[in-house]
Amino acid sequence: xxxxxxxxxxxxxxxxxxxxxxxxxxxxxxxxxxxxxxxxxxxxxxxxxxxxxxxxxxxxxxxxxxxxxxxxxxxxxxxxxxxxxxxxxxxxxxxxxxxxxxxxxxxxxxxxxxxxxxxxxxxxxxxxxxxxxxxxxxxxxxxxxxxxxxxxxxxxxxxxxxxxxxxxxxxxxxxxxxxxxxxxxxxxxxxxxxxxxxxxxxxxxxxxxxxxxxxxxxxxxxxxxxxxxxxxxxxxxxxxxxxxxxxxxxxxxxxxxxxxxxxxxxxxxxxxxxxxxxxxxxxxxxxxxxxxxxxxxxxxxxxxxxxxxxxxxxxxxxxxxxxxxxxxxxxxxxxxxxxxxxxxxxxxxxxxxxxxxxxxxxxxxxxxxxxxxxxxxxx
Numbered sequence: 001x002x003x004x005x006x007x008x009x010x011x012x013x014x015x016x017x018x019x020x021x022x023x024x025x026x027x028x029x030x031x032x033x034x035x036x037x038x039x040x041x042x043x044x045x046x047x048x049x050x051x052x053x054x055x056x057x058x059x060x061x062x063x064x065x066x067x068x069x070x071x072x073x074x075x076x077x078x079x080x081x082x083x084x085x086x087x088x089x090x091x092x093x094x095x096x097x098x099x100x101x102x103x104x105x106x107x108x109x110x111x112x113x114x115x116x117x118x119x120x121x122x123x124x125x126x127x128x129x130x131x132x133x134x135x136x137x138x139x140x141x142x143x144x145x146x147x148x149x150x151x152x153x154x155x156x157x158x159x160x161x162x163x164x165x166x167x168x169x170x171x172x173x174x175x176x177x178x179x180x181x182x183x184x185x186x187x188x189x190x191x192x193x194x195x196x197x198x199x200x201x202x203x204x205x206x207x208x209x210x211x212x213x214x215x216x217x218x219x220x221x222x223x224x225x226x227x228x229x230x231x232x233x234x235x236x237x238x239x240x241x242x243x244x245x246x247x248x249x250x251x252x253x254x255x256x257x258x259x260x261x262x263x264x265x266x267x268x269x270x271x272x273x274x275x276x277x278x279x280x281x282x283x284x285x286x287x288x289x290x291x292x293x294x295x296x297x298x299x300x301x302x303x304x305x306x307x308x309x310x311x312x313x314x315x316x317x318x319x320x321x322x323x324x325x326x327x328x329x330x331x332x333x334x335x336x337x338x339x340x341x342x343x344x345x346x347x348x349x350x351x352x353x354x355x356x357x358x359x360x361x362x363x364x365x366x367x368x369x370x371x372x373x374x375x376x377x378x379x
């Protein structure tokens with residue numbers, strides 16, 4: 001009588017349990033240290049994170065806030081975007097990139113993306129600029145930076161500010177620069193699934209501009225430059241010390257984790273080489289990608305969604321980032337766009353599949369994902 005094969009271990013997009021296990025007691029010690037300190041909002045742990053992460057991005061100023069979304073909102077205000085302005089950004093991104101523009105009373109002006117990288121196309125961004133445009137908000141999607149040299153040149157030519165959305169690009173570089181170096185400011189998210197994730201929500205604004213840094217710090221604390229003095233309307237968006245401590249424990253591991261992500265991505269690249277149905281997005285020239293997501297386009301007889309479902313039945317769990325572009329979201333109807341306006345983003349939304357690529361996967365697991373996907377999609 002044959003023995004049934006052992007059930008295969010599920011492969012998930014993230015493995016926070018493996019991350020905690022690798023960190024050992026250091027994470028618990030950091031949280032207890034904050035608990036015993038009695039300093040729970042901002043404080044030394046947050047100040048250390050601000051200083052260290054800003055230096056990592058090669059800029060002098062870091063301003064920690066409560067969420068990545070707050071980093072975008074307060075970043076837009078700090079660089080000078082006002083109600084009634086328009087801001088150019090991508091329609092192929094998480095909705096917050098555009099919704100934060102609308103939240104402050106400005107108008108998102110969308111421009112389509114490059115089909116090979118899914119990053120904002122600078123030429124299309126220029127075409128989207130109107131008489132009310134004050135800022136460009138490039139999204140560094142999936143762990144790779146947009147073409148910031150081209151976007152900086154465009155912004156300088158047109159007299160615009162730049163706020164970079166770096167929620168997925170901790171440690172990424174392009175042409176030797178990080179998120180926040182060429183823009184007027186850059187923003188990061190520390191949501192738990194990011195390459196550098198907190199044990200909860202968190203965000204950070206980085207900038208080389210002292211005035212922008214001062215305003216961002218004021219805005220995160222009810223517009224207050226000093227206690228009980230309120231110079232403008234702000235909000236309460238101060239990072240908790242617990243999250244600062246957690247991130248300080250994880251931060252020294254980020255580069256090594258990113259190296260492992262690149263090794264896994266290179267293995268995927270080799271496995272999919274020559275496939276006509278599984279097409280990885282491309283690495284831009286002079287880029288250091290950190291593979292927050294390893295993303296392919298599915299062009300097979302089966303739809304992407306059917307492939308996703310069948311992989312799940314094999315306990316291989318992938319993601320779709322993002323199934324609906326920004327301009328086709330119900331709340332975006334008032335922005336003046338409709339189906340067909342951004343054909344590349346719409347095609348990507350139908351075809352992209354994000355494969356597991358976290359640093360705790362084995363080579364064998366990458367091969368299992370690759371073999372299963374090629375079998376389902378057809379080589």
